[in-house]
Amino acid sequence: xxxxxxxxxxxxxxxxxxxxxxxxxxxPSLSVPERAxxxxxxxxxxxxxxxxxxxxxxxxxxxxxxxxxLVAAGAEARRSSGPLTRRWxxxxxxxxxxVSVAVGVITVVVLSRARGHGPAVTNTVN
Numbered sequence: 143x144x145x146x147x148x149x150x151x152x153x154x155x156x157x158x159x160x161x162x163x164x165x166x167x168x169x170p171s172l173s174v175p176e177r178a179x180x181x182x183x184x185x186x187x188x189x190x191x192x193x194x195x196x197x198x199x200x201x202x203x204x205x206x207x208x209x210x211x212l213v214a215a216g217a218e219a220r221r222s223s224g225p226l227t228r229r230w231x232x233x234x235x236x237x238x239x240x241v242s243v244a245v246g247v248i249t250v251v252v253l254s255r256a257r258g259h260g261p262a263v264t265n266t267v268n
Contacts, residue, residue, distance in 0.1 A: 172180065199207075
């Protein structure tokens with residue numbers, strides 16, 4: 143039996159691996175060597191199924207896992223809410239620089255108008 147044929151067989155009948163009797167009924171056209179190989183394969187799958195059955199974890203293990211996850215979550219929360227990250231520091235510095243330039247431009251405009259180098263702002267109240 144080649145691998146391609148076995149893969150096709152598994153794709154088509156993989157749901158029956160835990161039920162060898164039903165699988166044998168679905169595959170009447172198999173030759174004797176193919177049936178022997180399939181029987182060997184089904185025996186292996188049933189042994190794997192028994193060996194890999196889900197186990198309920200020990201309560202001590204569960205509590206240790208819970209505690210370690212809580213500690214890791216707390217450490218992550220402290221790290222993410224800690225000092226400003228480099229990106230935030232750069233954003234704050236860029237904003238401060240922009241504000242400084244804007245204040246400087248406004249100061250130059252106000253001073254130049256006050257000295258008479260620009261249009262005067264006058265209030266005319268009649």
